[in-house]
Amino acid sequence: MKSLKFLLPLGLFVVLALFLGAGLKLNPREVPSPLIGKPAPEFKLALLHEPERTVSRQDLLGKVWILNVWASWCVACREEHPDWVAFARANNSVLIYGLNYKDKRPDGLGWLQRLGNPYQASLYDLDGRLGIDFGVYGVPETFVIDRQGVIRYKHIGPVTAEVLRDKIAPLVKSLQT
């Protein structure tokens, strides 16, 4: 027993290294959202393309839909955008709504015209109020909302083709059936 005592510091080091190593793998930007499993916030917002038309939470009840928060000033949104365009093309049955977050209307419209519009429609959130209600703190963010209007999934930061294929698409499919 006594002869093994010299291993004690090594053991302590290994434990410490494991903890620190696990800590390195955590992404501090990914704060777990308290909204998952909770009803999506109430909203009634004008559309980006048709300012005179509004869409509310009630309008979307009974449907599974994706909310993708984006802005023309957001660099990471540009990064994920081609994946959304491809995803929308491949999954016609999936409802994707955009939330144009704190953007100027002409900028947002121009951005979609240039890069393609994967959205059924984009809600226009000029002052970021709905963004706060959805707990948005970094654009882009993506939510999946079920038929009952409950938030089932949240992705922070740009989605990748893999996330769309392996997480979001199967989830939407399972919620739709």
Next chain:
Amino acid sequence: MNPADVGQRPWRRLPVLLSLVLTLLMAVAVPAWAGEAAPASEDPALEKRVMAIAAELRCLVCQNQTIADSHAELAIDLRNQVRDMLRKGQSQEEIVAYMTARYGDFVLYRPPLKESTAMLWFGPALLLIGGVVGLVVVLRRRARLPDDSFEPDELDLTEEASAPRSARPAP
């Protein structure tokens, strides 16, 4: 005025120097004023309450700052939200509950005491107690050991070791 003249009467330069120093000081001071956040409402009492609550909330964009300190857009929006809610007569608890409902416990600079945060609250104290207990145990065990279980003092050794060092030739 020729330079020799000034050399004889150095006080003549004083007003020039003084105004130069003042100008420099103003150049430094004015941006410092401008940099301080202008209160968004005329009511200093309300603003004080906004800032007091904002100082309890973490900015999620720049996570080591409170939303009172941060200049991030989201922090400004959230301060405005706090201000609006205070104007509507809502209490600090209601505002904090509103923020936690959207951003989770993570927005609180003082995490609440619950199961998932127990380690955070008690971990340091447990470590300290463990350390003290360990130290006491080791010291007691050592105090009970007979003298011959320790190595003799190394006084002689160190004297020998330091001898050659002092004899080292000066560079």
